[in-house]
Amino acid sequence: MSKGAFLYHFKTKRDLFVTLIDEMIRAFDAVQANHERRFAGDPDPWLSSQVEAIPDDEMQKMGAALLAAAAEDPTLLDPLREWYRVQYERVRRSPRGTETAALIMLALDGALFADLLGLPILAPAERRHFFRALQDLASGHLELIPAKGHP
Numbered sequence: 001m002s003k004g005a006f007l008y009h010f011k012t013k014r015d016l017f018v019t020l021i022d023e024m025i026r027a028f029d030a031v032q033a034n035h036e037r038r039f040a041g042d043p044d045p046w047l048s049s050q051v052e053a054i055p056d057d058e059m060q061k062m063g064a065a066l067l068a069a070a071a072e073d074p075t076l077l078d079p080l081r082e083w084y085r086v087q088y089e090r091v092r093r094s095p096r097g098t099e100t101a102a103l104i105m106l107a108l109d110g111a112l113f114a115d116l117l118g119l120p121i122l123a124p125a126e127r128r129h130f131f132r133a134l135q136d137l138a139s140g141h142l143e144l145i146p147a148k149g150h151p
Contacts, residue, residue: 017069017076024062025083028055039139044095048138050108051131064116096138104138 032053039048094101136142
């Protein structure tokens, strides 16, 4: 794309960032919807698909750059805030239960933000095991069972 065409489409740096954030949301939703079809037999296909749809390295790099831009202009994250609001409304309606769904989503968000910030939380093998456990919990193959003596 030429500089002229670029400037025609994006009058300001903010316009570019808004478009990039919208595109990231759209891309994640498309990946998630594709994965959701694979989990059609699960108690909550949407929840099961969330683990599989975790952003790849390229999307995480773009996310880190956009996070830095948002430090300058927090309103850039307004579309993402709305997207998260909708996501967590689905969590509240999950057939797996609000607590289980929220635990899974918050764990995924924590892993995502740790990656965005470059925090070395889990070794690769531990990470695979962690995501497998979340997937099993989402699909109903693993259940949260209260400890004896606790409701």
